[in-house]
Amino acid sequence: MIGELFTKPTQGRYKILHLTWFAFFLSFVVWFNFPPFATTIQQEFGLSGPQRGTIGLCNIALTVPARIIIGMLLDKYGPRITYTCLLVYSAIPCLIFATATSFNQLVVGRLLMGIVGAGFVIGIRMTAEWFPPKDVGTAEGIYGGWGNFGSAFSAFTMVLIAMALSFLPGSFSFAEAKPFAVLGMTFSSEVLNWRAAIAGSGIFAALYGIFYYFNVTDTPPGRVYHKPKSARGIEVTTVRDFWFLMAMNVPLTGILMVLAWRLQKVNFLSPSGMVIAWIGLLGLYIFQSYNCWAVNKDLLAGRKVYPAEDRYRFKQVALLELTYIVNFGSELAVVTILPAFFEGTFGLNPAIAGMIAASYAFMNLVSRPGGGIISDSVGSRKWTMAVLLIGMGICYLIFSTVGSGWPIAGAVILVMVCSFFVQAAEGATFALVPLVKPRITGQVAGNVGAYGNVGAIAYLTTLLLLKEALVPAGDITDPTVIAGTAAANAAFFQVLGVAGLVVGFLCAFFLDEPKNSFADAHAGQEEAAVPVVPNPSVMG
Known part of the structure; x- marks a missing residue:
């Protein structure tokens, strides 16, 4: 290919x-x-x-x-x-x-x-x-x-x-x-x-x-574009999965509440405005839950039972959402703070620090396709996902030890290696997404992708809280401020590393290998009806 x-x-x-x-x-x-x-x-x-x-x-x-x-x-x-x-x-x-x-x-x-x-x-x-x-x-x-x-x-x-x-x-x-x-x-x-x-x-x-x-x-010539009966909410195939879906929608609303709190901290919202925003977000969650109920009400009432071949397990979606929190969520967070990290840790000028930090995103050209190629090649999408996440977690834990005593070249190499595992894991995540349930691929991709941003906001908020707790007030050249900043950065990368390891092991134990992972066509994919024209040479 x-x-x-x-x-x-x-x-x-x-x-x-x-x-x-x-x-x-x-x-x-x-x-x-x-x-x-x-x-x-x-x-x-x-x-x-x-x-x-x-x-x-x-x-x-x-x-x-x-x-x-x-x-x-x-x-x-x-x-x-x-x-x-x-x-x-x-x-x-x-x-x-x-x-x-x-x-x-x-x-x-x-x-x-x-x-x-x-x-x-x-x-x-x-x-x-x-x-x-x-x-x-x-x-x-x-x-x-x-x-x-x-x-x-x-x-x-x-x-x-x-x-x-x-x-x-x-x-x-x-x-x-x-x-x-x-x-x-x-x-x-x-x-x-x-x-x-x-x-x-x-x-x-x-x-x-x-x-x-x-x-x-939208599709190759002659192929049908499959649509769900309703796109108001994700279709699930068991009652237990419906309640699992409701639980996994909670963090999507919760993280927006955190953002509203952040906007209040910088006086964009007043305290009463923040409360109104929270009430609105709760209303949004209720509306989203209603739409999911509307799509799945026949299943919940027992009027509809999916045959075994048409079922999928929502835990597959939930695990992919968690993988995207720890890989893409961490990438967004790290890209945001990496220039300041190199500038403060090694005393670099902003331009050089920015160029080194850009190498993290630059690796996307090869790392993310690399994750997809590995997933296609090794014969197990599940184990590709687990190994890449565990490798990512280990790299972040090593990164938490980076300080002024490290050689800059060593830190840059570690950035490149770490970014490979992070972005290859992103590629492996979306090698799995289209295989969960093809007719709702858009909604699965949307939810998984949204969780990447949940991770970014959660990680950046965690860093903010760490700095508030560990960095004393004072000039940025004050030794106590420098030490506090280094401690906050180290704790931040430790959080990223532990999260990666936890989700990696969850994938190893609970993620299922999708059916037809390496087939020539997606399950249930149909071609449009093409009229058959008789061959005159075989007619009597």
Whole structure:
């Protein structure tokens, strides 16, 4: 398959894969177009450190419910229409953020931008429709890895694009110009047009969305696109699994409550506003639960019994949700704090620290496809998942020992090895997702993907609490502050490591190997009826 990917890039399923990973790539370029300008925007708006951090959290907040909703729409309307609408929509939050004049407008823009982060889910089903189970791990890994590289691409290029657009209106200057460095070169912030760069990325994504609509189809010619009878909630096949589903929906609401608390801490919400937000989120959980009941009410009332061949075990979905918490959730969290970690631990300048940190995301080009290829090749998707997660956990525990006494080269190598296990585990996760229950792949992918953002918010909040507990007030050069920061970072990586080990062992003991894991077609997949034309040569 890998050879054909490059020798037949404009034919059949390979064309669809290339067009779809690029759609995902653009959605991540847009989703991550804030971090390259974080310091610049903080200076222009006079933001505090907590306010800047809150904008980063807002960027991933609505991705949690958005991935679930996008998964439902995907199963109902198909990936072609869904991806087009999402990419066109991405221009709206980009323009809101690019024209913001206050902290509140920045927050609104990033909250709405979080919806764009749900684009990943759409291509999971598109890719699964075009590739058979025996190749789905590799295909999903390439889709996820090459698309996910959009975050690293954004980190490397958005500043350069902003410089190139400096001739347009919208450049700003400070009373005292602040220098910044890119690729070892120092520039003045007066030539940095971040507004045009962010607006332009959204407009380009919207134009590609229209192009995507006219150049793809949801399934190969002659194949039926299977839809659930209702996309209001996930269909389960046993009563016990329904209650399991209700329990697994709780963290999705709980983490948004945590975010509302965070917004109250930086005065975006008043205490009463936070309570109102919590009440609204409880209402959202009740509404979500009602929709799940509506989809499964005949099963719960005993009026419907699924035959054995049509059943699936919801624990498969729950375990994949946990795997995505510890792999993708930790990746989002680590990418956020890694530049500051290298800067503070080794005394590097921000540009060098940022480039080293970007290597973590850069590894997506090979690591995530690598996880899919391994899952396709070793003959057991379950054990691939378990081993990669355990390896990830061990790497994070080793990372917790990194300090100023480590050689920088050794720390960089450890980052690369750790990122391989993390991203390969992500690839292995989505090698399993399309095999759980093909007709609800969009909803399964949406829920699993949402849990990745649950993990990111949970981990970043944990780091915040660790720093509040361990880092005393004072100047960042104070030895006690430096020691407290190092202790908080070490504890943070220990949390990541232990979580990875726990979920890895859960997969080893409780994850089932999917049926037809390496078949030539997905279970229950049907071809459209094709009329049979008699052959005149055999007619009497």
